[in-house]
Amino acid sequence: GRYLARGRVPRLRWQMDRAPGGKAGSMHQPGDGPTVARLSLGARLRALRTAAGITGGEAAAVIRSSGSKISRIESGLLPVRQRDVAQLLTLYGADGQAERESLLTMARESAHPGWWDPYSHELPAHIIHILNVEAAAALLLIYDPQAVPALLQTQAYAHAVASRIFVQQTWRGGLRADMLARRRGILALDRPPRVWALLDEAVLLRSPDIKPDILAGQLTRLIEDAAAKRITIQIVPRTVPDTLAAAGPFSILRLPLGRDLPDLVLLEQLTTMTTIERLRDVDRYWELWNR
DSSP: OBOOOBSOOOOOTTGGGEEGGGEEOSOOOOOOOHHHHHHHHHHHHHHHHHHHTOOHHHHHHHTTOOHHHHHHHHTTOSOOOHHHHHHHHHHHTOOOHHHHHHHHHHHHHHTSOOTTGGGTTTSOHHHHHHHHHHHHOSEEEEEESSSSOGGGOOHHHHHHHHHHHOTTSOBGGGBOHHHHHHHHGGGGSSSOOEEEEEEEHHHHHOOTTSOHHHHHHHHHHHHHHHTSTTEEEEEEOTTSOTTTGGGOSEEEEEOOTTSOOOOEEEEEOSSOEEEEOOHHHHHHHHHHHTO
16 A cells, blocks of 8 residues: 555556456456356356357246346346256256356355345345445445545544435435445455545545544544555545546446456445446546546
8 A cells, every 4th residue: 555645646557457348467356255256157157148049038937037037147136046057057058067167166156145235125236236346346446526435434524424415414325324334344354455546635625514533533544544555545636637526436346357357337326326337438437547
């Protein structure tokens, strides 16, 4: 990590590790988990089904399910039973022993609870999925022109900002204070993600409604975080053109290596969260970040 620094934003030091099409190159990453297993398994099952010329409805019939469930499985939204995977692989003509064993292992991993699964009865399924993907990321590039990013907020700052900006005193996406604490918890894991955060200088200056002691505590936390090995925090000076700020808050997520998963962009809005997955659009955010 590095301490807070005010100055010209450099081009991302990892950009040369990024292969064409949003894939990561060679660098150390945290381990996999159920979310990555679900995404990897779903992507591979979709590729096999498409190559075999089989429709989603035909695949669903084999496992006595529905076409919509096949779609959710292939999108990485659901865990998959090993029995169902075995039947689908037989249908798709995927008889290679090594691949079958690999995909069956992913199916077993997919059944494990994700980081956000305990909140599955309180948050919409699509937000649970997005937060699980964030928690599974190996690299997080975060920019927020309006506030300190949620992953780096102290509890007191989070409450103060939510109370000032949002009527329901929840953060973007409807996340309560305890949910924000859960979100920050990924930084305390045994193998936390690499984090590179850009903060607008104005965020640290325009906080008239936040008590000085709360802001001081937040600044102390940022300095401590910036000293961590896997966290880099940089201040974007007010003199820098507002090209980056025009995009609004966004994060670029890179998932662990070895699973052939593309980068994606996370957008946080007042009441929901969305992801951008189309490679051409993700590339635009990369270009903006590296400008």
